Amino acid sequence: MTEEAESPRRGRGAALDLALKEDLDLFSVGDLEERIALLEGEIARCRAQIARKAAGREAADALFKTPGD
Structure with missing residues (x-):
């Protein structure tokens, strides 16, 4: 039994x-x-993903914001 060679994985954006x-x-x-x-x-689709990531970042910033900032 021989194994087939796996095709190389393409990088992001390929x-x-x-x-x-x-x-x-x-x-x-x-x-x-x-x-x-x-x-x-x-x-x-990319713009929607950017908006989701920005919203997540804003939520994290608000959560970890120190008092007085």
Whole structure:
């Protein structure tokens, strides 16, 4: 019994790096519009995550705030 070699794990953002390097000349107008919609969705998802993290940070700061600050 032989073990299959595991494929190397891609780092954070690797998929985005690959997408940024794609040749856009190969895409149709419809494909590009779909791509833009997907990217806009991803931007919204990132902004929502930033807001959640900022809220968590503000809550932690408020909890550990020393009196008189």
